[in-house]
Amino acid sequence: MALNSTQKKFALAAIKEVRAEHAAYLSDMDDLRKEGYGPSHCFHGTDRWTDYDNICGYCEEGLTLQEMALGRAKHRYSEVERKLHAYVAASNEFGHELTKPLVSEVNRLITRYSSPRI
Helix, strand or coil: CCCCHHHHHHHHHHHHHHHHHHHHHHHHHHHHHHCCCCCCECCCCCECCCCCCCCCHHHHHCCCHHHHHHHHHHHHHHHHHHHHHHHHHHHHHHCCCCCHHHHHHHHHHHHHHHCCCC
16 A cells, blocks of 8 residues: 555654654563563553453554554544545535634644654
8 A cells, every 4th residue: 555645754753653652661661670560551551450351452463563653643644634525525615714724723733643742
């Protein structure tokens, strides 16, 4: 599947985010290990210090960091695409002047998702 330039920007930003989040997670777990504790939670946030067998669906799927980042990027792109379609439909119905806030929202999302939030 070929990605367009916006999708590539989203994917690169998501990969940087996931890698940074994973590095922070490993650092936290290393600190716990030094104190003599096991991991308190998985990378996805599922608590491991419980009396029951907790199951993290993401852990069971065994996704790589790149696969998780690509999923995040796809979700973000679909959000932008959905809002863009809503803008086009609204501008056709109500005119461009009334729908300017929608286009600024789409542009804001593209800018936000194009750079990593770390």
